[in-house]
Amino acid sequence: MSSDAVVPADGEREVQESPDGPGPEPSLRLVVVTGMSGAGRSTAANALEDLGWYVVDNLPPTVLPEVCTQAKENGIHRLAVVLDVRTRSFFEQLPTMFTELAAAGTMPEILFLEAADDVIVRRQESVRRPHPLQGDGRLLDGITRERETIATLRAAADLVIDTSSINIHQLSSRVAHAYGDSADDALRVTVVSFGFKNGIPVDADLVVDVRFLPNPHWVPELRPQTGLSAPVRDYVLAQDGADEFLQRLQELLQVTTQGYITEGKRFVTVAIGCTGGKHRSTAMAEEFGRRLRQVGLATKVLHRDVGRE
Template structure:
């Protein structure tokens, strides 16, 4: 976990064991993420006391295993007191733990908890929403330190599993994995984005009657957007930007980048630009997943 000091040592993975801590809001999908990691071949332990993590790490390394994940359900402040020491011990052993934080909005979590007819673990004698807000406060430090945040408010379990698979599947080489997410500003900013790109400077196909019913996933809309004089140079600059920050991200131990590309409604310009940028990145060997948050919500 980050310290309160103004400067921190750079986060470099030196050990051959990759450690991921899965945490986040109750009802957001921690268990689904853990199951997805298991399906990818990770050794997953649920609710392991943090103080036991260094010992488990040593055991896993002695067995020539390379991927370890533990689900952390933070229900008491004592866990926060243990974590800095645990992180320091793992760092000394040559491993920088990664944090996967599963997020969802308050209203979505309340709806999920109510549908499951289970009380929130921190609800006590208060309202369910009180428990959600208390947990969000307790987890604020972990969320701020997270290497990857996934907001499941608009996802089903299959979409969450696909995001986890993209981030943690395949080999363990140090290669930045990129998720491109198109969205509409009218529906709010994605809370899990590392960068937000605004493409509303491009002409809007919404005002072209024959294009209005279609999305940027169709050829006519895509061609209309991409042939705009500014589209090509803008995409080229985005590629350069990502190439510039990728090395720094990896040096700091950040293996993932979620780039949100937005237009007004998330239907035309953002989807076309996200698809084209994804194509370009994949051609250069960058593992890239493209998803469209708001398509179909017009």
């Protein structure tokens, strides 16, 4: 942020005029919300709107550069656009669209909503809505076509959120953590605990394994508790290697943080796993999140498998 920029209480950036005349044009932060049909794009868009973003749904990509220009001229500094396979020729136009936006000084961020096939099937069937790429085939055929079509876009995403095992309130909370404050150039970290027996989180940037620690599951008085309870937390953190592991993990994140920011990546998800996601990973994730917040990193801790049998 330049020295003449200020961030008022409402979170939007303003640029003050210098004594020699008007200052630079306010920058526009643009988020492209996309992903799988049924994965929560509408929920994410609503959450952004609640945070004060100007949200446009299903906009033809060819007019996006002009919309960004109009947004700047009308004092809009945070714009979110929902784009998906309903938009004809979207993926053919995407490279040209992004090139035009970059040339105009706006670098789009991509928020990609993901979910497992079986979850999407249940959601689509519950609303009795056909998949946009289903055609005359089965619902799974449409999901497969969509996943293949947007694979490149998913790989380029700045933030991927897997909504398979979270509800709309949890999704809104994750969107608020990522886009709800004014520190545009700061890294935001999400720490997720999970159980390997339930699969690795597909939206993780970094996955670590804490199954080298003794398992509280085999301590009768600790078994019914979770890593959120003080006895389990104290037991896990007192084990040989626990503190050193967290120190090394924090050092690793410190090494990569500046590189992430330089490359325009504002979000990173660190997944910490144990066998079931109830004891060791939960306690370690809580402690890791606490340490990151202590050094000034905006950090949210989630526990994917706590409460799951």
